[in-house]
Amino acid sequence: MAAFTAARWVNISRHTGPKVVIVAQPIVLGKAITTEQIKTVNWPGADIPQGAVSKATEVVGRIARVSMIPGEPVLPGKLAPKGATGGLASIISDGKRAITVKVNEVIAVAGFALPGSFVDILVSGKDANRQPFSRTVLSRVKVLAVAQETTAEPDKPKVVNAVTLELTPHESEKLDLARSIGALSLVLRNELDTWEVNSAGVRLSDLMYSQSTRATSSSTAAHASASRQYRGPEEIRGTSRHSVATP
Template sequence: MKNLKAIGLLFMALLIGLAAAVYAAGWVSRQGNIASNKVVIAAVDIEMGSKINPQMLTSTDWPSGSIPPGAFKDIKELQDRVVKVSVLRGDAVLERKLAPVGTQGGLSAVIAEGKRAMTVRVNDVVGVAGFALPGNYVDVMVNAQQDRAKGEEGKQISKTVLEHVLVLAVAQESGRDDTKPKVVSAVTLELTLEDSEKLDLARSVGTLSLVLRNQIDKKTVATAGITKSQLFGEKEVPPTAVKVAATTTTTHKPRVFIASPAAQPAAECVEVIQNGSRVLNCF
């Protein structure tokens, strides 16, 4: 009786194994029948701004239903095209990753339409200790002395003049895959023409600082800047009235004149009344 039960269990196991094998064979057969097309992919890592040659590319089978838009089937179509973003090995080379046909290689190929590239001199402090890397976004702050009004001393002020500026390159490197800090002497920024003018003026009148910001934070914050007196909590004293005493050679009482705050700084004046005439002498 025990032998019959063991034989039955063995037979059942054989049936289950056979069914699993048949199912697996059918699944493999169905996968092999999926339609596929050739798609061009990167055979090596291609740096941003590089001109493509056939040695950088290869082709592979790609399921027809999941071919990404803008993919290429023939390597010859990509001869001498320039990539405007870095393409990693094994990634499909897509039209949106390429600069327009006829573009020459280099940094100019990756500048967005309507933008300009401008380089500013930095050090380890201005360059955020080397963390302002290609692909990051920064704000630009200037520390300068304001123009003096009449009778006033120019105030030192720090103010953010540009926000959400893309770093295109540091020194002569434009690769965006390295996350290690690089202390360099120059940083190239992508700007509109108007912002380029602001930056050029800012670096001529004061000291620049780069402020690293979150890559996905696109909010802008308008500030009035901060002066030295505001930083230390000092209250600015408003202009006060200036009293000018007038003396006469007669027995008339002295007069007091109150100068308005907007008037020019008053000098000491003396009114002299003699023989019915008045003369005002100021010193």
């Protein structure tokens, strides 16, 4: 990916077209963008990325909402509002909230739930009948930070005791209630997967009596029933049983 974007950057710089600001050095989300991290080039052709920034002065000093790699055009949606001072608050999307929940090495996907990744959130506990259950309460939730870090090193998973998630106000209420009734688990998902999870959850009975177990039980019951079918009159002498022919 890095080689591809670098080659594209070289290709772009050879053309004479509209001015577009692109990334020259890696940019980390939550940090202010410096002059050295960007470059103005001539974009080839008329197919300019929608909203592309044309002046470096519109970018320098702004806080990055996402991490960016060299060769990538700088778009307004990737920047925090002017005047933002950095930190976690500056990378929260409009209308969203940030909430931190406690996790451990196991339920944080063994350290692979990194900033920028997406997860489903499960709650496990006991229902009104005191029966164990597990259910997905939120799907495709963005991870803003792990521990107190908002940057990610994909090849270096980190064991943490807390993650900060980006949610709508209503989702925040659901999560707050969920963690009050049971333990939370994070399920890592592909960032391109937008499928909304709609599950009724599972209970202990679903684990103890799976479909195959039920089928086996039904088969055994049917066999026992068949073995008890009437087969005509019998004569019993001691422990012996013999069929008796009828005229």
